[in-house]
Amino acid sequence: MSKFRTINFSTHVDGLEHVRFITAKTPNLKGRGDICAFIPPGTQPGDNLPVAILMHGVYGSAWNWVYNGNVHLAALTMIEQGEIPPMILAMPSDGLWGDGSGYLPHNGYNFEKWITEDILNALIETVPGATAASPLFIAGLSMGGFGALRIGAKYGHLFKAMAGHSSITSLPQMKLFVEEDLAEYAQSDNTDEDVLATVLKYKDTLPPMRFDCGETDLLIEYNRELHQQLTNHNIAHSYAEHPGEHEWPYWSQHIQTSLKFFAEQL
Template identity: 65%
Template sequence: MSKFRTVEISNPAFEQQHLRFLTVKTASLKGRGDICIFVPPGITDLSDLPVCILLHGVYGSAWSWAFCAGIHLRAKEMMERKEIKPMLIAMPSDGLWGDGSAYLPHHQLDFEKWIATDVPEVLIESFPQVSEKSPFFIAGLSMGGFGALRIGAKYNERFKAMAGHSSITMLEQMKLFVEEDLQGYTQNDPTSENVLDTMLKYKDRLPPFRFDCGNTDLLIADNRLLHQQLQENNIPHLYEEFEGGHEWPYWEKHVIRTLQFFDAQMV
């Protein structure tokens, strides 16, 4: 029996480029949430299929990673060349609150639970190749990087590894992007407003993680500071910098490193 009142999934007969769309009604959102899913060819007989959850940034939605970065095309090429193992790539919306939900609970809606619990559960229900034994990974860009690093750290029993690109590292940085009053995002537990504080809270249980940032990105100083603070607190991680700014060409290029990183965790 489904944990959700309704789940609508697109007909594979009409799919383009192996992208499937799923809409699920969830109590976390008090409404419906969308997920765009890359379903690689040739997985029919597979079991315990790995799942990579990719979170978008402000202003975007479930379509962003596929139609701004072509992640499904790059992933398919990598799988065909056997550079990475087959994996489902699930790209959920953030809940579509304001300019961005920050993947936090607020305004009587739980955007964190939507990602950490509902998305994995509906994928397990909807795809026979995905199970509770499937390794789940989580990554994101900008606001999605904030969500991925924080949620991955907090729900470490669910996620095998995590990653962020050009990540917001503290909630206060959301004011660079959104028009909504940041007081509306305030958490009962201030730890949830800061990636470092969240990682310190779960320091002994953190999954492997990487993050990167462009050297002309408006968040570069914040990412460098997080890297320094993680080093000072002896938290193992991989941090890299590359040419580029807060832009899709950067994320399109470097998300490949995250897929490779996740694949390496399955050895």
Template identity: 55%
Template sequence: MLSKFRTTEISDPRFESNQLRHITVKSSNLRQRGDITVYVPSGYNLEDLPIAILLHGVYGSHWIWSQKTGIHLKMESWIKNKEIKPMIIAMPSDGLWGDGSGYLPHTHADFEKWITEDVVQAVIELIPQASLQSKLCIAGLSMGGFGALRLGVKNHHMFMAVSGLSSITVLKEIKLFVQEPLTSYHQLEKENESIYQTILKYKEHIPPFRFDCGIDDLLIESNRKLHLQLKKLNIKHMYKENPGKHEWPYWETYIKDTFLFFNNILNK
């Protein structure tokens, strides 16, 4: 396969541990290098595995899901216990702009296409257990929830299922977290600034999706509002509130709901 990327690097299996691999590619969308941590299930003769893209929140990077929640260890256990069928988890950086790129197109780099084009391509090129036949899902937390829900709905032709945890629902909420001015995130397409507006635009073609939020989360009211807006439109979705705040113990606890949801959709 002819590589889409000018340069690619992948970790040497001799020095990898706990089923984690690490990729760096030079991305034309980022106009620089981008990193992806990848969980690949153990076992032989695994091919065409589904790929779940897992997006981080502000301040984070490609390593944070594995090193803050142990998601790779959890997945290995869930697969061995036959709770979930084998799937790859691709955990990219958001492009490392400011405190967080929002997974949006910016004037100097397209952080959206980095996820929907480059990350998928890099995993298919460099991970033997993935292929063009691999089915795709996408999820994320906070800013990553905003990215996952928006990109998953917008690219409904790509993604089989979509999930957000403690999601930012409108772009202006990113100012609760980042140092950069809101004007830096300005979008020509206004649906890029609101999950509800994105869903409204693509409401005839929405993949199965869910979102959840902690009852003591600073984003709970906006998640409730989105849920009510979708109910009024009779747009099918799953919404759940759980005990917890906007913090890693919540995401570590409730990420399993997302992967059970993906597993159910992928294996219908």
């Protein structure tokens, strides 16, 4: 029996041979949500392939990583060259609330459970090779980096590793991008509003973590500060800086490092 009242799965699309689109209705969104999925060639039912959830930033949606980042092409090449094993990429919308949901529960929606519960369940029902035993990873850019690092830390029992690119590191930074009042995002436990606070709260169950940022990115100082704070608290992590700004050419390049990092954890 389906875990969703309705779920819809696209057929083959010319030019996107290994990409499919899923739409599922869930109480967590009070309606439908979209997922874009890259499925490696040759995938068979029961393969238990690893699943990497890739989360977009503000203003975006499920199609961003494919149409702006070409991540499906990079993953296919990396698989063919043996740099990573066959791996499903699940690229959900954030729930399409305001300029960005922050992947947090608020205003009667649970954008966090959409990620931690609905995404894998939708894949299991529609995608060959995705099962309850599939190893899970999580990564994201900007607002998606905030979601990936925070959710990855909070749900360390679900994820084998987490990664962020040009990440928002604390909720107040959302105001650099969104017009919605920050009060709309407020959490009953303000630990959930900050990556460092979440990491420290769940430090005993943290999965491996990496994050990076462009040297001329508007969020670089926040990422440097997070790196230093994690170091001061003796929290194991990998941090890197590279030339680049808050832009798709940077994310398209460095998501490949995160996919390799995930492969290393298998």
